[in-house]
Amino acid sequence: xxxxxxxxxxxxxxxxxxxxxxxxxxxxxxxxxxxxxxxxxxxxxxxxxxxxxxxxxxxxxxxxxxxxxxxxxxxxxxxxxxxxxxxxxxxxxxxxxxxxxxxxxxxxxxxxxxxxxxxxxxxxxxxxxxxxxxxxxxxxxxxxxxxxxxxxxxxxx
Amino acid sequence: xxxxxxxxxxxxxxxxxxxxxxxxxxxxxxxxxxxxxxxxxxxxxxxxxxxxxxxxxxxxxxxxxxxxxxxxxxxxxxxxxxxxxxxxxxxxxxxxxxxxxxxxxxxxxxxxxxxxxxxxxxxxxxxxxxxxxxxxxxxxxxxxxxxxxxxxxxxxxxxxxxxxxxxxxxxxxxxxxxxxxxxxxxxxxxxxxxxxxxxxxxxxxxxxxxxxxxxxxxxxxxxxxxxxxxxxxxxxxxxxxxxxxxxxxx
Numbered sequence: 001x002x003x004x005x006x007x008x009x010x011x012x013x014x015x016x017x018x019x020x021x022x023x024x025x026x027x028x029x030x031x032x033x034x035x036x037x038x039x040x041x042x043x044x045x046x047x048x049x050x051x052x053x054x055x056x057x058x059x060x061x062x063x064x065x066x067x068x069x070x071x072x073x074x075x076x077x078x079x080x081x082x083x084x085x086x087x088x089x090x091x092x093x094x095x096x097x098x099x100x101x102x103x104x105x106x107x108x109x110x111x112x113x114x115x116x117x118x119x120x121x122x123x124x125x126x127x128x129x130x131x132x133x134x135x136x137x138x139x140x141x142x143x144x145x146x147x148x149x150x151x152x153x154x155x156x157x
Numbered sequence: 158x159x160x161x162x163x164x165x166x167x168x169x170x171x172x173x174x175x176x177x178x179x180x181x182x183x184x185x186x187x188x189x190x191x192x193x194x195x196x197x198x199x200x201x202x203x204x205x206x207x208x209x210x211x212x213x214x215x216x217x218x219x220x221x222x223x224x225x226x227x228x229x230x231x232x233x234x235x236x237x238x239x240x241x242x243x244x245x246x247x248x249x250x251x252x253x254x255x256x257x258x259x260x261x262x263x264x265x266x267x268x269x270x271x272x273x274x275x276x277x278x279x280x281x282x283x284x285x286x287x288x289x290x291x292x293x294x295x296x297x298x299x300x301x302x303x304x305x306x307x308x309x310x311x312x313x314x315x316x317x318x319x320x321x322x323x324x325x326x327x328x329x330x331x332x333x334x335x336x337x338x339x340x341x342x343x344x345x346x347x348x349x350x351x352x353x354x355x356x357x358x359x360x361x362x363x364x365x366x367x368x369x370x371x372x373x374x375x376x377x378x379x380x381x382x383x384x385x386x387x388x389x390x391x392x393x394x395x396x397x398x399x400x401x402x403x404x405x406x407x
Contacts, residue, residue: 014254015245015281101283106241109211111258112231
């Protein structure tokens with residue numbers, strides 16, 4: 001059986017060259033993800049504060065509680081603001097694409113299904129947003145795994 | 158029947174409003190080939206765009222007694238000199254797009270016209286010449302499967318032989334129920350091709366006459382247009398005289 005290849009094309013305005021948009025979105029997502037590695041610094045710092053240093057040895061402090069995972073990643077959503085702003089602006093850009101070079105907006109507005117024009121403007125960016133959210137979900141799940149590994153069970157909040 | 162009742166359109170700008178259409182009343186029956194004429198700014202394009210609901214307007218436009226909406230919009234097609242195709246797509250991709258969205262797409266007609274005009278199927282439209290782009294624009298309007306085909310200066314940029322070909326092909330392929338509403342400045346060229354002429358002047362219908370009436374009156378369409386639009390033939394002569402006088406004085 002032939003496998004149906006996934007095509008980005010159908011999520012964008014007809015004839016739209018989406019590769020630049022995909023690459024920019026990828027870059028901004030990567031930028032956010034790389035910057036989020038700062039989490040490990042916070043994690044190691046939080047873990048360090050659970051211990052006392054006695055003669056070059058690390059001793060777990062009695063009753064020490066690590067900060068919750070949420071607190072360690074709390075401000076990281078801001079790293080993805082450029083990505084989401086970019087994707088939101090792309091929705092507008094897709095609409096103006098129909099005025100570029102030709103007036104294909106005339107054709108789009110004449111289509112019997114009203115939703116086609118709207119969908120062609122928002123679907124692609126929403127797809128990227130969804131894919132980014134999924135990737136970030138996996139990334140933060142792995143961060144949580146690291147948190148559980150580094151923080152002793154008795155110190156979990 | 159396409160009925161236009163008391164159609165008005167005002168374009169607003171920073172300094173106020175410009176009334177492009179001042180109450181147009183018109184009826185176009187099935188099978189008619191109607192030429193729409195008028196000076197630049199007479200409201201021809203505005204009228205066509207209003208029929209297609211591409212812009213807001215006052216008044217009423219009915220298609221067989223019903224307002225034009227999503228349900229019956231596919232009964233209207235449009236070819237414009239501004240071009241409404243996707244420049245990055247190939248004709249073949251357009252065929253797929255139209256097939257997907259317009260149930261009555263005329264595949265055989267598309268193939269016949271593409272082959273007649275020798276247009277490549279798998280080349281992006283942005284690489285076509287202006288003439289070829291115009292041809293393709295008209296082909297898509299003719300193949301959409303619409304009953305009313307609206308055209309706004311579709312041949313601007315095509316050479317005379319090409320336009321002649323198109324008129325002949327149009328007359329050959331149109332089915333009895335198909336209606337053409339063609340806005341153009343090429344009055345003498347389309348005279349043999351149209352069955353009725355509508356003249357717009359300053360946003361109003363200034364004239365509406367059938368080819369048969371013109372024939373009976375022994376007038377050409379150009380004469381009729383000049384008379385109705387108040388064309389002053391001596392205007393150029395007088396202007397030249399004034400210019401020459403000025404030069405002599407110097």
